[in-house]
Amino acid sequence: MRILTFFLLISSVHFSFSQNYSYSAIPEELLKNANAIVRLDEMDISLHAVNKMTYKGKIVTTVLNKKGGRKAFNSLYYDKQKKIKDVEVIVYDKTGREINKYSKRKFMDASAVDGFSLYLDDRVLYHRYIPVEYPYTISFTYEMETSDTGVIPPWYFLSSYGESVSKSRYRISYSSEKLKPIIKEFNLEDFDYEKNESSNFIEYKADNISALKSEILSPSLSKITPRLMSRIKNFHFKGQDASVDNWKEFGTWVNDKLLYGRDQLEPSTVQTVKKLVAEEEDSLEKAKIIYKYVQDNTRYVSVQIGIGGFQPISAIEVDRVKYGDCKGLSNYTKALLKAVGVQSYYAVVEAGRDKVDFEDDFADLTQGNHAILAIPYKGTYYWIDCTSQILPFGYIGRFTDDRKVMIVKPEGGEIVTTTPYLDAENHQKTTSIVRLNKDGGIHADAKIITKGSQYYSHFRLEQEPEDKVLEHYKEYWSYINNLKVEQYQFKNDKDSIVFSENVSIQANNYASPSGKRVLLPINVLNRSGFIPQRYRNRKLPFEIQRGYLDEDETVIEIPDDYEVEAIPESTSIENKFGFYTTEIVINDKKINYRRKLLVKHGEYSKTDYDAYRKFQKEVTRNDNSKIVLIKP
Structure with missing residues (x-):
């Protein structure tokens, strides 16, 4: 009797986890307004210690047409602190029959910025599937291990217009109370979801989320759809420990641990820039001269290392090779300004066409994708984007205008708003x-x-x-x-x-x-x-x-x-x-x-x-x- 019960139990467990990825199994309501149906979107995050986190993800998507094809490209960024333990792509046809499988060795592995020696540690593993017919289903699974617990992946129950979601699950497990995550919920008021919590995990589940059809002048999805942000107070990032409760503490940590010592310059460079401003007494005029010097003598390279990269390349290295990403060029310009006696503040912003604010009450590394500088002058801030060789001094255009950003001061971080053009x-x-x-x-x-x-x-x-x-x-x-x-x-x-x-x-x-x-x-x-x-x-x-x-x-x-x-x-x-x-x-x-x-x-x-x-x-x-x- 025990053997029979055990056999029935195993059979029922196997049955409950078996998947039918055929197109015909998709409920009619999930097809409405959809270019793709996410059959399963789940992530399991495990916080083992302050300096150890693993997370597993699985996304299974049925792509109906070319508009839904962004799921055909799958990538993972990694570096010395973030390792890819496993990754796989499986493709199914319309009936749910497996037609292709791609293991890690079949993925492409490339430098995040090919040909630039400063960034050889930043790499991307990617796979692009080229479909022969629609619909098809693509499954992307991966497992990551990292010591950077300052960046806990956020969660979007609905990540794009024109996509419906059959099953969504987000779970964070933690080994001790001090690693219990702080989770900020957005737009869950009228959303049908399930939340489970115990002494060592927090889990969110949602089923059958209908696709939203993009309408002209629609707000960004982050403003209207359910999502989650997670962080822990005590974390580790790029070899540094931190304890952060608010933006003031966060800014202090960034200043003392990530920026400290990276503003050193060769004496010859200091002498050069001092000569450039020798005839100017006004700090703003000095800043304009330094900004033009950076525009004339450096170039920008884009480093696609994902979210949360706060630590810049040292100013002395940027000065040597004459290029850098937004973090490196901003830090370099800040160092040059310091050399001529002009105060400036490193600033992190969520840049892009849409105006996205930093959350005043939620200090974490996942916010922000770009670095700029703030120069205080007579009670206001002049903002400069050090990656541009053509923008005028003090003009940031539509890329970083009118949004809440974090500036890093010696006494701590502060949330301020960039210049609005109204x-x-x-x-x-x-x-x-x-x-x-x-x-x-x-x-x-x-x-x-x-x-x-x-x-x-x-x-x-x-x-x-x-x-x-x-x-x-x-x-x-x-x-x-x-x-x-x-x-x-x-x-x-x-x-x-x-x-x-x-x-x-x-x-x-x-x-x-x-x-x-x-x-x-x-x-x-x-x-x-x-x-x-x-x-x-x-x-x-x-x-x-x-x-x-x-x-x-x-x-x-x-x-x-x-x-x-x-x-x-x-x-x-x-x-x-x-x-x-x-x-x-x-x-x-x-x-x-x-x-x-x-x-x-x-x-x-x-x-x-x-x-x-x-x-x-x-x-x-x-x-x-x-x-x-x-x-x-």
Whole structure:
């Protein structure tokens, strides 16, 4: 009887862990809005000691089409502190039959930055599967061991738009109470999940998470979907122990353990930079000179070592080889500034198009993917990105603007906000003279001046070859057929951070004949065509991350024997999203057209979306208005 019971138990356990990866086994509700279905996403983390952690991951995904194919590329970053113990990829066909298996020896192993001797310890193991048909299922399993317990992998129950999840599990085991993790939960209020906790583990489970369809202006997923962040108070990182409860303590540890001693420079370098600033007394002017020196004498290399890399290469090494990643170049610039008596602070930021803040109440190494510098001056901070060879001093553009970051001071860390470029500060002014000929063609001389985040969209033009510049203007004025750029000239005022473009264009058949009449589109050089997509039942809120102000002043000169028969009415629209105004004044044979469009940044509910769409639709309709001319 015992033997039979044992046999039945083993059989039932085997059955409960067997998997059916056939496409037909996927519930219908998980297919809706999905390009891929994550059949299983699990991670087991074991905290054995302050300086020892292992974690095992398994992700099984059924890929329905090319859009869901990002799961076909799987990679693991490793270094001296992080070892890959095991890794495997298995591929199944539509019926769930195994068709390929790739062990560790079939993965590619490469330097994180090939050819750069400073970073030979940072490596990546990767495998890319090239599918022959859809759907297919790919299983990626791995096991890692590391002494860096300062970086505990976070968890995303839903990691991408267009992906549903069948089973999600995140478990952290710990060998003693002092290793018990602190877990911060996000967006779990209306989420159906199970949480289990005992004296030596914490576990989260969730099943059947439907895919979210990306909608225009959708917020970043981290703002709206359930996720977890984990840390331990006492941890080990890159050979250093730490005890951290808050950002002040965290910054002290970074300053004393990760940055200490890495700002040394050769005496010859110190002498060189001191000579450069010898005639300057103002600290900000000295900083500008040093920043230009770094831009002129170093280059940036991207080091893909994953999240949490705080420790930079020493300044003396960067000075020797003249290149570095964001951490190395920021630390190097900080060292040069120190050599000439200018205070600056190393800063860690989550860089990218989306604005992502550091969590004020959760100090850990997983936050931040980029390093910059903060220079205090007369009660404010000037921010510089030391990886860029073209950004003006004190300008960070859309890559690191308006977000909470951690700066490292000798007395500890501090959360501060980088420079915001808000609404009207993101200014573009276009002034132009447009001459209409009798054949309906136009010749226009325009001056475009941009500031704030709009400067970021234009200033790189001066670095581009002619063919790229011409391509830009043909795309920028894509609604003008037969466009020809006759000449252009740029002025980049890096002190004021203003970019000016003087452009002359011509186009045939711009105005449309209609018998004795001519239809002339009034907005020649800044016509909006943005009408947000319509949704019958929008699911998500929307966000305008950066507002802007466009001002346009155009003088249109018409032929002497033409007469104005009809003009559009002046427009004035104002609402919570901004305002839009137009004015047309006729002065003899000149038509004066003025336009202003302000769009405000902000987070808006899904119920506001239709009103915002209507606003942009009205802007587009008015921008396409036409003047009716009578020709002889």
